[in-house]
Amino acid sequence: MKAIIIVILLIYLRQTVSLECELCDGPCRCSGPYLYCDNLNLTSALSCTDPPRTIDFSYNKIEVINWELFANSTAQNQYCHNNFRNNAITASTGTYRTNQCNRVILSLGYNALRELPSGFFVTDSGGGELFEFSFYVSNNRMRNIARGSIIVHNIIGTLTIYFDNNEISYIPSGAFDFHVSRTFTLYLRDNYIVSLSSTEFSHWLEISSQSLTIYVEANNITTMEYTEELAFLKSNITVRIYISNNPLVCDCNLRWIADTNSSIRQAIQASGLPFAPRCKTPDILKEHTLMSLFRQNFTCPPKLDPNATLNVQAISGKQLSLRCPFAKADPPVEFYDWVFTPSNPPPSPISGWDSQFATTTKTDQLIINNFSSEGIFKCTPLFPKSSVSVDINVSFDNSHETSTEEKINKKALFCS
Template structure:
C-alpha cells in the first residue's frame, strides 16, 4: 500500500489499541509484531455457511440432526443443503428467518419436538421447498402468513398438534400442495374457503378434531361430497344429535345454527384468542361448561361469546368482584348451584345486565346483603332454594325490575 497509496487511502488499523486509527501505509515494518496468543491465530478465512453442526452428519447436501437432544435449530448450516432432518429433538421454537438463508431447501422435518412457537417468517423465501413436516409438536396457532411464498410445497404435515384455529387465507400460496394432514388437533370448525387455493390437493386428513357441525360447517360437508379426498374419516363431535356422524355423509339441512350459538364458528377464520375454551372446561357453541371441576373461583379467560356459563357442582365459597362479567356482553345464564357459596361481594355481578337467569340453589348463603345483586338489571329468574337464608336486607333486590 506504500507503493500504491491511491488504492486504499483510508485503510486504518483497528487493533492493537495503541495503533488504532493509524493509516496502514504509514505503519513501520517493525511495528507489525505478534505477541502471545495472537501468534497462533489462523490467518485463513473460514466461511461459516460451510460448517456442519458437531453432533450432526452432512452428506449429499442433507443435514441429519435426528435425535441429538438439540434445544434450538442450529445456525450457519451449509448453504447448499436441500434437506434438513431435525426430528425427535427438544426444540421449542422456530425463530424468524430460521431457514431463509438456505434457498435450495426441498425438505424440512421438525416432527416430534416440543415446538409451540413459530415465527411468521420462519420459512420465508423457500420457493423450492416441497415437504414441510411439523407433526407431533405443541403448536396451538399458526401465525398469519407463515406459509406465504411456499409455492412448490407438495406435502404439509401438521397432525398431532394442538391447533385450534386456521386463518381463512393460511394456504393461499399452496396451489401445488398434494397432501395436507390436520389429523388429531383441536379444531372445532373451519372457515369456508380455507381449501379453495389448494388446486392440486389429492389427500386431506381431518379426523380426530372436535368439529362443531353447525351451519358454518355445512360448506365442508358439501366440499367433501364433491371432492372425496378426506381419507381419515372426519366426524362431528357436536352437537350431540350429530355426534360421531361422518361429516361428508351428513345432509345439509342438519347443519343448523340457533340464535347466538353460531358466534364461535362464524369468527373462526379470524383466529381470535376468544375462541379458546378455558382450561379443563368444555365448550359447545356458546355454552361454557366448567361444572364438576372442584373450582374455588371463577376460571380466567372465559370467551366473550359465552351465553350460558355453567359453574355448578364446584367448591366456590366467595364470589369476588373481579369484573369478569363486564367482559361477557352476551351472557344470559349463570349456574352457580351446588357450590359452597356463603358470600357474594358487592359488585360481583357488575356488567351482567344481560343475564336473564341466575341459579344459586344448594349453597351456604345465610343472608342476602344489600346490593348483592347489583348489576343484574335484566334478571328475570333468581333461584335461591336450599340455602340457609335467615336475613334479607331491604335493598337486596333494588334494581331487579325485570322479574
C-alpha cells in the first residue's frame, strides 16, 4: 500500500512540474515557483501562462521592460522577485502589479540606465502593506532621476533602495512617492552628490516612520548645511548617516556640527568609528576625524577681495590711506601686519614704524601722514597666523606735479 501511495505521489509531482514547464514560453526553464530565463541572449522578456513568483532574466540583451507583460495575473504572490541584472535596459513601460506580494524585489543592476524617467516603476493601487521592497539600480550610468519615477501606492514596511556606483548629483523633489512604516535604507555610495540637501534628505525624514539609514560615502560632499540640521530637529526617528571618504572642508561653515547636541552629529556617530568622516581641507586638519574637532577648530581664513585696488597713486608729502583687501574671515582678523619696501630710501623714518619699515594695525586701514617715498606695501592678516598676503604698489601722481609746474610757468609768463 505504501508503495502505491509513493508511486501516485511521484506521478503527481512529475505532472505538476511538467505542467509548469510546458506553460513557460521559449527556452526558459521552470522549477516550482521559479522561472529561469538567464543567459539566453533574449532581447525581450517572456511571460508564463501560469505566472511564477520569481523570474530571472539576468545576463540577456533586454533594452525595455514592459510591466504589462506580467500583469495578466491577479493571483497572489506572482512576479514578486524580478531579476533583470546585466542587460541593456534603458526604460520601462506599463504599470507593475504587486499581486499581493509580501516582498517585492526588483534588481536592475549593471544595465544601461542613463536616467530614471517619470513613471519608471509604478504599482497598482491594489493590495495591502508590502512587508519588504528592495529596489536595486546599482552600477548603471544613471545621471538624472525624474519626478514621479517611483510611485508605490502600498505602504512599505521595510524599504531598501540601491543607487550605488552611478553618476547621480541631485535627486529632485517628488522623485519618489511612497511611505515607509518601519525602516528605510538608501544607498548612494560612489556618486556625485555634493550635499545631503541634494538627496532630498528632509523628504526622507518625512516619509520614514521609525528609522532611516543613508549611505553617501565616496561622493563629492564638501560641507553640510545647517538647514539639514533644522529639518532633522522636526523628526523623531532614528537616523544613521555614513559619510566617510568625502572631501570635507572643515571650516567655519561646519562649526555647528561640533555641538554635541547636534542631531546630524549623533547620526554620524551612530555609524561607528570605522566609518568616521575625515577632513580633506584645510591642511592643518587633514585626516582629522570630524567628530574629534572642537568649535575653535572650525575657522574660515580671510579671502582676498576680488574688487581690491592693488595699485595706488599718492601725492608726495600728503596723507596716504591704504586698505588690506581681505574679507570674510571667521573669527575676525585681530591684527594686520604691514611691511614697506621703498623704491628709494625715504629722507626720514615713517613715524610709528620700526627700523625695518614694519608695523601692525588692529584694523584693515593703514594711514601715513607726510608720505614721501614710492614702494610696495605687503599686508598680511594675522589669523592668528596666516600664509596669505598681498602686495600693494604705491606710486606718486606725476600729473599733480605737472599741473603745479604749469601753473607756476603761466604765472611767471604773465608777470613778465
